[in-house]
Amino acid sequence: MMADRSVARPPKPALWARMFQERTAYLFLAPILLVYTAFSLYPIVQTFELSFFDAKIVEQGPFVGLKNYRDILASTSFHQALGNTLVFTAGSTVVVLVVSLALAVLVNISWVRGKTLFKVIYFLPVVTSLVAVGYIWKWMMDPSYGILNVALSLVGIHPGPNWLSNPSLALWSLVLVNIWKWVGYFLIIFTANLQAIDQSYYEAASIDGAGAWSQFYRITLPLLRMAIILSVILGIVNFLKAFALVFVMTQGGPAGRTELMATYVYREAFGTGQMRFGFSAAASMVLFVMIMIFTALANRFGKAGEVAL
Amino acid sequence: MTPGGAIRWRQVGTRAVVYTALGVSAFIIAFPFYWMVVSTIRPESEVYTVALNLLPSTLSFHMYRKLLADPQLPVIRFFLNSLVIAIGATVVNVATAVLAAYALSRHRVPGGTLFYYLIVATMMVPGEVVLIGLFRVVNALQMIDTYQGMILPLAVNAVNFLLIYNYMLGLPRELDEAARVDGAKIRQVLWHITLPLTKPALYSATLLAFLSAWQNFTIPYLLTQSNNMYPLAVGALFAENTIMATKQEALTLATILTLPTLLVFILTQRFVFSGITAGAIKG
Numbered sequence: 320m321m322a323d324r325s326v327a328r329p330p331k332p333a334l335w336a337r338m339f340q341e342r343t344a345y346l347f348l349a350p351i352l353l354v355y356t357a358f359s360l361y362p363i364v365q366t367f368e369l370s371f372f373d374a375k376i377v378e379q380g381p382f383v384g385l386k387n388y389r390d391i392l393a394s395t396s397f398h399q400a401l402g403n404t405l406v407f408t409a410g411s412t413v414v415v416l417v418v419s420l421a422l423a424v425l426v427n428i429s430w431v432r433g434k435t436l437f438k439v440i441y442f443l444p445v446v447t448s449l450v451a452v453g454y455i456w457k458w459m460m461d462p463s464y465g466i467l468n469v470a471l472s473l474v475g476i477h478p479g480p481n482w483l484s485n486p487s488l489a490l491w492s493l494v495l496v497n498i499w500k501w502v503g504y505f506l507i508i509f510t511a512n513l514q515a516i517d518q519s520y521y522e523a524a525s526i527d528g529a530g531a532w533s534q535f536y537r538i539t540l541p542l543l544r545m546a547i548i549l550s551v552i553l554g555i556v557n558f559l560k561a562f563a564l565v566f567v568m569t570q571g572g573p574a575g576r577t578e579l580m581a582t583y584v585y586r587e588a589f590g591t592g593q594m595r596f597g598f599s600a601a602a603s604m605v606l607f608v609m610i611m612i613f614t615a616l617a618n619r620f621g622k623a624g625e626v627a628l
Numbered sequence: 629m630t631p632g633g634a635i636r637w638r639q640v641g642t643r644a645v646v647y648t649a650l651g652v653s654a655f656i657i658a659f660p661f662y663w664m665v666v667s668t669i670r671p672e673s674e675v676y677t678v679a680l681n682l683l684p685s686t687l688s689f690h691m692y693r694k695l696l697a698d699p700q701l702p703v704i705r706f707f708l709n710s711l712v713i714a715i716g717a718t719v720v721n722v723a724t725a726v727l728a729a730y731a732l733s734r735h736r737v738p739g740g741t742l743f744y745y746l747i748v749a750t751m752m753v754p755g756e757v758v759l760i761g762l763f764r765v766v767n768a769l770q771m772i773d774t775y776q777g778m779i780l781p782l783a784v785n786a787v788n789f790l791l792i793y794n795y796m797l798g799l800p801r802e803l804d805e806a807a808r809v810d811g812a813k814i815r816q817v818l819w820h821i822t823l824p825l826t827k828p829a830l831y832s833a834t835l836l837a838f839l840s841a842w843q844n845f846t847i848p849y850l851l852t853q854s855n856n857m858y859p860l861a862v863g864a865l866f867a868e869n870t871i872m873a874t875k876q877e878a879l880t881l882a883t884i885l886t887l888p889t890l891l892v893f894i895l896t897q898r899f900v901f902s903g904i905t906a907g908a909i910k911g
Binding site (some may be wrong): 438472508 | 646647649653657658660661664673675677678680720724727728730732735736738743749750751752754756759760761762763764765766767768769780781783784789802812814815836839840842845846849860861862864865875878879881882883885886889894897901905
């Protein structure tokens, strides 16, 4: 301790002096802080504040305390949207991850040709606007002219299901489309992680006589553990905020069976004619807290740098 | 039937199963694109039919001609709006990210950690979560129905900041320091030394920013009111809801909306993939 102090060090400049010294750095930071604060951080603060007011569009209205939160808790349509969102998110996440992991393992097999071609094809939906995705699938799921039901009638299933207007099927049809949209994204994450696995593990295992399945369970899965955990969280965060697909394909119907949290918030604020901004803001905050919890988990388990697109 | 022969047959069987699984999956992914495009370039009578016609009998581009001439549906205007918004958001996103990443990765700025977390925290508030706050802010700035009103919210994308920041952290500092000692100004160092080395991350970030801004529906849908400000994604929905476009018209709009991003992606897939996996590999 004493020795430390006796070492001659240049005196640490005062805080303001260091700040002045780095004035160019502050200048460089100003634009991003300005834009991100104005259009992301401040809006969530605004939403939080509004959730305690009986707000209508631009007027703030009177302070109502927790009334909006009590209202959403008592609202059956909110419960329905919340339940739908959980089903949509859980269903999408599980299937997307299982399918993308399986395909990633197959694509990554050393003798498979055309790896890049497969990856590019699987990725096409990821770079396709959800509005277009919605139109394509709405057309294919059309009860009379859609190719799904036309094909089903050829194998004797007639009439085919009402994919989007059957109340107990509609949400699952959306899950199906959502899976189609996102498999390629997680496949790319998984193939990158698979390529990082040292091949000598597999060589040693085959020498010991381990078959393909036991190699998958004993080597691949454990080594991909972090990538899988991270992908689960990224999937959840991404699917919780689903919006465009519902807007294009079902408008929340039939009978609210495909209403999700984000579309519910939108409709309550801008769609019903009642302009319940405060109520809607409270519902937003519930969605925000769910996303925040999973994002915090993602940060705990690794870099959350993959919530792109 | 030697044992070697049995093994060879088993290998052929395995390969057949693997290629079938990959091929069927690729078909399921690719077919809807084919079906979308084919439905727009065949005669209308063939679209609404219960017979399975995988190939069009004749090619017909009447729908594209009709849409381009439709005065109610300014498709070219929609397309240009999409372009302006996506390019604007990309430029603002990448430029602000580069400046901030440089400042935070090369300089020990008092308060730097706080700024870093403020930037990264925006990942928790996607547009879909702050619809109401965002609407009020953009409204208060009188930016509803303007390009800047859509470009600035779409430019918020901290993933790209992280991509560039992490890349810059991995670059050696010696070059910067040598240049500084030689009397170069900070912006000269950034422009002539750091940026050229950061190119791969910049390409990826630029592509990811463009692809996601072009696709985005929620923000322009929330923040536009007049149809000549709509980007394609919103214009397509407007066409269906307001002017009762036919399925074929809607699919034609979807095709026009889809092809640019598919094309950009296919030409640049290497950078798109490396951008997505940059932070995703865990040792």
